[in-house]
Amino acid sequence: MTTPAPAEEFQQYRPRLFGLAYRMLGSADEAEDMLQDAYLRWSGARREDIEQPGAWLAKVVTNLCLNRLTSARAQRERYPGPWLPEPVVTEGGALGPLESAEQLDTVSTALLVLLERLTPAERAVYVLREAFAYGHREIAAVLDLSEANCRQLYRRATQRVAAPTPRFTPRPEQRRSLVESFVAAAREGDVAGLERLLADDVTWWSDGGGKITAARRPIMGREKVLRFLRGALDGYAAGITLSVAEVNGAPALLAHQGDALAAVVSFEAGGDGAISELRAVVNPGKLGFVQRQLAAL
Structure with missing residues (x-):
């Protein structure tokens, strides 16, 4: 042999x-x-x-x-x-x-x-x-x-x-439905729809790495996150397309501007099933690998 x-x-x-x-x-x-x-x-x-x-x-x-x-x-x-x-x-x-x-x-x-x-x-x-x-x-x-x-x-x-409180882990179909509902509301600019999906204490994290405009501190609370999303939705009209893919073992939002990947957003759900955490990677230096993967699919 x-x-x-x-x-x-x-x-x-x-x-x-x-x-x-x-x-x-x-x-x-x-x-x-x-x-x-x-x-x-x-x-x-x-x-x-x-x-x-x-x-x-x-x-x-x-x-x-x-x-x-x-x-x-x-x-x-x-x-x-x-x-x-x-x-x-x-x-x-x-x-x-x-x-x-x-x-x-x-x-x-x-x-x-x-x-x-x-x-x-x-x-x-x-x-x-x-x-x-x-x-x-x-x-x-x-x-x-x-x-x-x-x-x-x-x-x-x-x-x-260990998290201070037990994490809520939705079933795969629940997680997928939650992310798809968020993407649909974002596409339509449906702020009320987004509000229904977010927990009261939701937190938005942005990783821009100092290479692109991004919040340097977490944005905490439904009202502040919604205000941030309203501003971000203005960019959608300027050629941003949204889709869903499995990233790090769970459904995530992908935002493309033309052919370039602009952001990957992951989601966590709270005990009530609403979105409790959103983590957005917008640092271009961290998107190259996943963009190569997507091009090969």
Whole structure:
């Protein structure tokens, strides 16, 4: 039996490795860079020294991401305005298999924002445990830590990402209906329709990265968010088209201006089923990956 060429074998693991790197970094472009570095190490390694290619590659990617997170944390502390993860279209399996609600949740925008609270080691343990079902012994081998230390890091991580109140998770069809209703109301300029969809304490977050006009602070409360949306709807008449796609495991709003993607907006629902959070990525530097994905669909 012939052994697959290094590039061919690496491709078998690529979606899983990309999903790992993306969850670790919250950046699709940086995840691509990590895979490039991992492939260089993979292609230069002696095959006879690698008993389990998947585990070997996961360890390499995890440790590359840990090194990257050290500098990324410093950059995000200086980031102009709210930082949001780069959106990724998940319909094509870019982040590996997302066959369960738990797997979908590990790529949600809401969770990726919460993961920013963790130290790099806590994040690695949490991602490996929650998204890839690694045991603590396996995680210890990846991180070169003791099993007891990994258990402690995992316990601390779960406490730090826990929301103050239990999150309401609508059924997939409810979530889709909510987003489609929002898009329909926005297309029609139906402010009253938008108002009915928003919770009293709704919050709008915008990530412009200092590269485009965007709110530097969260906009809180239904009236203030509606006022903001009224202004944004004026842009719709100027050639903005709206659509819905599965992004980060859930329906999201896509806004195009001509052929260019202008924004990706993700949604969270409150306990009453109304929209409680809207997170808009408008930083052009964070939209390139998802635009390439959409062009390939």
